[in-house]
Amino acid sequence: MELEFERCYRAVDSRDQRFDGWFYTAVTSTGIYCKPSCPAITPKRANVRFYPSAAAAQRAGFRACRRCRPDAAPGSPEWDVRADTVGRAMRLIGDGVVDREGVPGLAGRLGYTERHLHRMLTEELGAGPLALARAQRAQTARILVETTDLGLAEIAFAAGFGSVRQFNDTIKEVYGGPPSTLRATKTKAKEAGVVNLRLAYRPPLHATALLEFLADRAIPGVEEVTDGTYRRTMTLPHGAGEVALTPIPGHGTGAHVAATLRLKDVRDLAPAVARCRRLLDLDADPEAIDATLEADPKLTKIVEKEPGVRVPRAVDGFETAVRAIVGQQISVPATRTILGRIAAATGQPGFPDPAMVADLPDEALPMPAARRATIRGLARAVADGTVDLDLGADREELVTSLVALPGIGAWTAGYVAMRAAGDPDVFLPTDLAVRRGAKNLGLPDDPKALEAHAANWRPWRSYALIRLWRNA
Structure with missing residues (x-):
């Protein structure tokens, strides 16, 4: 990855926090590396080196700044x-x-x-x-x-x-x-297995949009939103976990999400943090996204009114895929009710894994027989590796493998690609709420015409999709 010296130096000289996570600044005279917005450095040009990752700076022999905590910056x-x-x-x-x-x-x-x-x-x-x-x-x-x-x-x-x-x-x-x-001087958790930390993000963050989206779709017994905090169970590599996430408004380095993690096994800290960050889309660059969208006169006012709208993602790809299938042609509240019954069917905390879902009796899947068969087919495909819903899944291969399953079409595959695989450029022009939101904003509501217009929003059509849903 090529780093242009002058551009990087200007970002450091102005302490521009938008570049935190994009690159790291190392100072040869001190042997320390920092994030670009660190208030402690005013380095001379001759003493500066720029690296694309903290690992690269460490590999070159620099140690992390204890003031700005470069390892806690938002990811690139x-x-x-x-x-x-x-x-x-x-x-x-x-x-x-x-x-x-x-x-x-x-x-x-x-x-x-x-x-x-x-x-x-x-x-x-x-x-x-x-x-x-x-x-x-x-x-x-x-x-x-x-x-x-x-x-x-x-x-x-x-x-x-x-x-x-x-x-x-x-x-x-x-x-x-x-x-x-x-x-030496830090406060410890009073409860075993509990970790409290701050998850940094690049402002602005429209926390209300995130929490409303998650609250409307919260699965009973698995997740909930109360008093500005999102809580849910998580299935992690070494055991179960619970998380509470509270967005804290702020500017600059003060902006963060307060996270409380309760882990059965502390070896799961890194994956738990990574999944929470992805769930809330905390590594996004909202200024770049909003700049593209507000260039469209039809979206300018809503972007200015609600800057920093993110795409709510997922901590469990299989759960998200089941959610999408269950929600086909029924209301959001009805979807929540059915998903709650599926989650409760095994008697275990959290959402059941693919093998469990494949073996659920018909009464635990209260829906038409064809849709029940689709969910079981998906569960078997994920269990045997035919469909890869992991964080590192190839997005194109994921969509191809999903639509190859009976009962899964383009809308469902696109929804899963957006939320589970984190694709920033998904658009669902046939979605009724998307078309309604488009009409309310003076955009074409015919699917073909809307899709053609949406080409102006690339590569951030997923973010435009969320905004259309909010204006439906």
């Missing part, structure tokens, strides 16, 4: 929305795949050799998969040291390190001191 919007191999790899690394399956597991999921994958990531990010995973382990370890009372040896293995010595060496190298110095 580029890796969040890109559909290519590098983007998919970054999402999987963020979900902890390297820690659980190693580089061979990551490469196997993406269909490349380890060597070729390492070369692609190094060219784009300045570091290979092991270095990128190591940077994430260091961040996970810091959070656990600062927010829990776990012993340092427990934290080492919970964060994914292979040994205590490796943990100590990495923390010293990345943060400039032993783990104990991170713990």
Whole structure:
């Protein structure tokens, strides 16, 4: 990934937080790397180096700034929305795949050799998969040291390190001191398995739009929105978890989402954080998105009125796919009721996995027989790997595999691609609410004419879709 020096330097000189996560600033005279908006640096040009990832800066021998916490910056919007191999790899690394399956597991999921994958990531990010995973382990370890009372040896293995010595060496190298110095003045959680942290984002964030969308579609027994906080259960790689997310309004670095995670196994911290960030679309670049949309005179007023509308995504791709199938041609409240019955059918917390859904009796799936067959067919396809709904799924392959299943059409596949796979450029011109919203805004409501007009909103048609729904 090429970084233009002058553009990066101007961003650092103006402390422009919009570039946080896009790149990292390292200063040779101090040996420290920071995010672009760090208030502590006014570096001379000759002493500055720019890196596309924290891992690349660490690999070059720089340690993280303790004031601006560059590892806590929002992720790069580029890796969040890109559909290519590098983007998919970054999402999987963020979900902890390297820690659980190693580089061979990551490469196997993406269909490349380890060597070729390492070369692609190094060219784009300045570091290979092991270095990128190591940077994430260091961040996970810091959070656990600062927010829990776990012993340092427990934290080492919970964060994914292979040994205590490796943990100590990495923390010293990345943060400039032993783990104990991170713990010295921090407040710990009073309850075992509870982690409190701040999830940064790029303002503006239209929190009301996010919470209203999630509240309208909340599955009873799985998720709820009360008093400005979204709560839900999560099925994580090592066990169950619960999360409470509260958007806190603010400007600059003060903008964040307060997150409380209750984890059965603290090894799930990194994937839990990654899934929460994706759910609320916290790594988006709202100014770039809104600039594209408000260039259309038909959308200008609503974008100015509600800046920072995000695309609510998902923590469970299979749950989202079932939600889309159940919701075909019925109301949102009716969909919630049926999904609640499906979730309650197994007697276990959270939404059931594909194998469980495939074996549910007819009375647990109160819907027409054809739709019941579609859900069971999807569940079997996900269970046997025919349909990949993981975070690193190839979006085009996902849509192709979905529409190949009986009972799943373009609308359902597109909805799943938008929410589960994070595709930023989905548009559903035949959707009744989309057409109604378009008409209310003076846009064509004929599907073909609307789709043609929507080409002006590329590559952010998913965000336009949410706005049309809000104006239906």
